Amino acid sequence: MSSQITMPVRAGNRGLQFAADRLCLSVGCFPAISRDTQLPTANSQPLSANCKPPTANRSGFVLWEMLLALGIFCMGAIALTSALQQAVDTVILIHDESEVRQDLESILAEATVNKLQPGKTAIFMGDHRIQYQREVASLPAKNSRGQPVANLWQVTVRASWSARNRVRTSEAQEVLFQP
Numbered sequence: 001m002s003s004q005i006t007m008p009v010r011a012g013n014r015g016l017q018f019a020a021d022r023l024c025l026s027v028g029c030f031p032a033i034s035r036d037t038q039l040p041t042a043n044s045q046p047l048s049a050n051c052k053p054p055t056a057n058r059s060g061f062v063l064w065e066m067l068l069a070l071g072i073f074c075m076g077a078i079a080l081t082s083a084l085q086q087a088v089d090t091v092i093l094i095h096d097e098s099e100v101r102q103d104l105e106s107i108l109a110e111a112t113v114n115k116l117q118p119g120k121t122a123i124f125m126g127d128h129r130i131q132y133q134r135e136v137a138s139l140p141a142k143n144s145r146g147q148p149v150a151n152l153w154q155v156t157v158r159a160s161w162s163a164r165n166r167v168r169t170s171e172a173q174e175v176l177f178q179p
Contacts, residue, residue: 093163097170100130100159104172107134111155112176123157130161139175151178 061069103125116136123132139152152175159170 089164093168096130096161096163096168099126100161100170103130103132104157104159104170107132107157108155108172108174111136111157111174116153116155116176116178118153130159133158149177152176153178 106125107123111134118136118138121134121136123134125132135156135158137154137156139149139154141149141152143149154173154175156171156173161168
């Protein structure tokens with residue numbers, strides 16, 4: 001079924017008539033209009049581009065609604081990504097601190113077994129991300145009679161590592177007596 005607009009053609013609007021015929025034939029939006037049918041006038045409501053009256057119910061979304069929804073979704077995705085990154089950084093920091101605490105305890109326990117000598121010693125453990133340093137110093141202490149106590153040592157173990165673009169440090173200290 002083809003649609004065609006027929007209207008009286010005056011000499012000045014032949015190009016307009018041809019354009020209207022081509023538009024409606026390609027879109028197929030007008031029923032056949034005969035000379036008896038009245039064409040839209042200035043007082044009547046104009047037809048929209050999709051050939052539906054403006055009072056028709058809308059279905060679907062407008063472009064700006066879709067862009068707004070996409071913007072809200074993107075902001076939520078960025079916030080979620082940021083929160084996940086902070087959670088991962090926190091888990092890594094807690095893991096590193098737990099590892100450091102265990103290593104400090106291990107180094108101090110090892111110091112109770114070995115013969116101590118004063119000085120600083122670098123200790124390498126694990127994957128070498130964390131640097132450990134053990135410092136042993138003799139303590140000049142006296143007993144209750146005022147006599148100096150020999151072989152009393154203060155052992156200090158320091159750990160340093162980089163996390164979240166900051167240098168972190170931890171320290172453990174113990175006083176040992178080795179007869």
